[in-house]
Amino acid sequence: MKILFVHQNMPGQYREMIQWLAAQGGHELVFLTQRTPAPQLTGVKTVVYKAHHKPAAEAYGLSKVWEEAAGAGFGAAMAAQALERSQGFKPDVVVGHTGWGELLFFKQIWPDVPVLGFFEYFYIREGGLVGFDPADPPTEHSPFFLHARNVVPFTNINVVDTGHVPTEWQKNVFPTSFHDKFYTCHDGIRTDLLRPNPDVQVGLGRLPAPLTRQDEVFTYLARNLEHARGFHIFMRSLPRILRERPNARVLILGGNEVSYGRKSRHEGGLRAEMEAEIGPDLDWDRVHFLGRVPYPKFCEIVQLSRCHIYLTMPFVLSWSVLEAMSMQATIVSSDVAPVREAITHGETGLLVDFFDHEALAAQVIDVLANPQDHAHLGPAARAHVVEKYDFLTRCLPEHIRQINALVPADKHIPLPA
Template sequence: MDQEPLHVLWIEPSFPGRLGAMADWLVRRRGYRGWFFCHTAEPREDWPASAGQGLEVQTFGVGGVAREASVTWSRTLERSLCYSYGCWEVLESRRPRPVDLIVGRSAMLGSSLFAPVYAPSPPRVGFFDYYVHARANDLADEDAAGAPAAYSRWRRSVNAIDLLDLESADLPWTPTRWQRHLYPREYRDPMWVQHDGVATPRDPSAVLDARAGQPRRTLAGRTLPEGTRVVSFAARTLDRLRGFDRFWTLANAILRARRDVVCAIVGGPVVERGLDVHHHGKDYAAGLRAEAPAVDPERTWFLGRCSRATTAEVLSASDLHIAPGRPYPVARSLLEAMGRGCVVLASDTAPHREVITPGRDGLLADPGDPDSMLAQALAVLDDPDGHRPLGEAAAETVRSRYSREACLPRIAERFAELAASRRRG
């Protein structure tokens, strides 16, 4: 379907962030033009190809309490408003024109909250990740007893900015049904459920053929001896939310049971998510390793925060990818592992059940039963050929439902329809 290219104003806390790949695809594949306003940007080598070639990136500062190095839980509302206002100030000074559509990722900061003050006419799409419940999901149940009182108050108020964004969005949007069901009932019906897509191999069949042939593999510059089994874990940071504590216990048990396993761990050391109130800003993995040292440090490879290319290399070499996280939006690394034909063993949670059908395209295990999780892991490592159909089915699931090639054309269609309806109106 031919469409007139749109001019899109993108707003997100960081670039490329979650929206950057989407903006890049629309510029390169559909001829869109856009401005990407962000508070911080990753190093330029991590920017997509269209940056400066149809996608202009503009950072903006924030004022008030948001400039402080540490912000207390009770002042996050002020921080969010300062962030939103900082974006509006730079919009007013740079005045990007024309704008057919505004797409903002709230991220609990209200990215596009004040954008309609600058451009009231274009329809506004709001991308929403997560609605925090006071006593449920993520680490709430586990941390309730020892959490500071200020943290409990924060959990009850942190959604305020997202609710303001929801009130003014023409199209509220979230990636999965589980994420939609977290929001108050009155906001669910108009909320569009559509994943934004993850990177997948350009030639999936070649990746699957390489797995079947078991060629000599390298991993982050290291050669893997023939016959080595690779167990992987990947997250932005090694934290409890993504289940690194559970992985560490399981990894040590696997290393005790098998001498031919290497555990490859991707992720930064410092916990960044404030939801982990007890370890926020700390090197959680270091403390965990001090309490329970690695069974075999030579076979436990901490790779740190890796480039996308290195992470893809790890996932392509992995015989078993473990994702034992708490109830929280599905990690992109899990979908990327599936897309590369990995056999994935994940914790049995509602968000994981939405993307994995156990026994068909992955495995699920009760995180409260470490013996069951270990048994499933060892079964895969004992017979990787017998479990390869799980990886092949996982790759097909991602190709058809969660790949950029599947998701981004649908998103482009919806954006075009929304802009066209506003023009007709």
Template sequence: MRVLFLHSNFPAQYRHIAIALAQDPRNQVVFGTKNQDVNIPGIHKAIFEPNREPHPTTHHYVRSLESAVLHGQAVFKLCDQLRQKGFVPDVICGHSGWGPTLYIKDAFPDKPLLCYFEWFYHARGSDSDFDPNDPLTVDDLARIRTKNAPILLDLYTCDRGLSPTHWQKAQFPPEFHNKISVLHDGVDTEYFKPKPGAKLVLPNLDLSGVDEIVTYVGRGMEPYRGFPQFIESIAYIQERRPNCHVVIVGSDRVCYGKSLPNGVTYKDYMLKKVPLDLSRVHFTGSLPYGQYLQVIQASSVHVYLTRPFVLSWSMIEALSTGCLVLGSDTAPVREVIEDGKNGLLVDFFSPQKIAERVDEVFNHPTRMAELRENARKTALERYALANLLPQHLKLIADVASKGSKPSMPYIQ
């Protein structure tokens, strides 16, 4: 089987699937991407690059659409190059939203397209209007609606789609739900597993003598993932727990949502706003997987906060290690965590309640041990890569075998 993957940031959600397919000598795997830095044996990387950025004078409602068109155009040219070299895929798997999949049905009209549908934008009822202190303008309403244009084109043209969670699928228009399967990417539960008695020792951080460690992980430090609320909660935690240390993993940047003006980061802004004992707060920056694993294995309580938005892999990975996860009481988290059963839930907007629930974890170690066991069970039963990877491979093979024709929706 010949498989073409499309994602600007290689290998992204397709890492395990592409590797598994490439390990079978009967398959040929080509990955169209902009990422020139990473290589994986057996996977042929084909680089595409838009010929320009969106024009500065483009109306800001459609600037993201122009960017998607430019990406789609670059992939269309890439597909022509691949065809000239003798590669015609049996199936195409691509991430929808940024544009690489836009013109696949023009490049390969009779080849089936399986789209990864991660998010559909709404001005009301999910992430955009979640924070009452950040109200939307009329301009925002129109811009957010327009942002779905490339996704709607993919919903129309794709043969099949998938979303990683039921919450994320529910964001898409109901008339397209019969095309979309719910199938999580999967977590390597053999890698992310508990390590009883784990101590945290990193190259520049030794907390081996600390018994109370609160952890927070994010790609960036931003309101979408509750970073301001978490920083405010640390002040209350430090009042209650004089021996507690906090470890924050992530880059000092914004990955989702708005940045602060004048280049100020949320880290700098919040540390100036909230007085903390910084000798007990440790910013590690982004970490390699091995060191990140050490952080969550040694964690006493892992705080995961998110707006009603895309669910992070890190929360499932934390559950898989048997972490006590304290998550925000928001829809994507509630799909996975039941309060008091396999984790704890807390009001996203209440730093004081976050601190109270952290205190609860330390004050009731016996009861929390059961929650940790159930957290691990949740990961094993619902999100284990060993179980989900074969389902992904079956779905791809099923889509490839049926070709570019309507077929019954895949049911997990």
């Protein structure tokens, strides 16, 4: 089969699927992306495109998102058209993310080519990021800007033949009028590769010996250290945790940018703001900021952790929490709807109120002090992820079935055994 994948930050949600397809052989796989330098995957042809237009900084706010999406969509469409003209490539199916507008114009090039679109988030007035944090209340104009942002999914639902959402919570933030085109299935977690490792060791340059599972290590990670992922709440919990657990160390992973929600007003970002707020009331020698690390190092750090903290406002569930569950981590997380879909309190993890840093501290202290009382959580978490989110046995077969449903029988991809 000829498949065109489209995602501005290759490989995005298609990391596992496209590598599996390439390994099967017999498919012509092309990936259209804005990312430079683009990853080079065996068996995949990468084509980099540029947005045809980007809005000016002073562009009208209510139409700015659409202007940017239209520019990305037209750039992607022109690159796809050029690919057909120069190399004769016309896909049997287009598979891509709808969020940045890249799929908007593919039906103008290939009216007969089916499109399977990934729908990640619909901006809602209640129950999501906006209005969740009392410290960041919505303005009287917020509903208008949110509705204006949704012009992209509103347009894309009429472009795609099938829509894909990874979780029930994400499905339900979209209007019910979208649901008839949706199927719900996670991108998939490689539980066959992500396992616990009792012998793991992690070296830190300023320590004389590597850390092992015998050390009292707890962890926090996010793509970026930001409000939406509860970094400020986590930092406020640290003084008590480290005071009551004098042998504990914390490893913190994440960049200092903002992916979602509001920015810190501090010139050094949220990390600097929280360091200033906490000040000397912390044993900073036991706090290790590691930034962003390669994926294998991330896995080792989670495997090392006696207690892994995952915080989020009501928003898209991070892959990392499911990966941590697969590695049998004991997780303390925020009690919000998208997390409750994956974690049941007391069975597969522990949940606390997002804003209650004292409750977070108390729960982490209990896990560190009494690991035997929580030893059942990690194995149960892994069993749950294997059952519901495993890439090879649960998610991949469903994605292949959905692709096959869009193309003639002679193009079908054999389902994995």
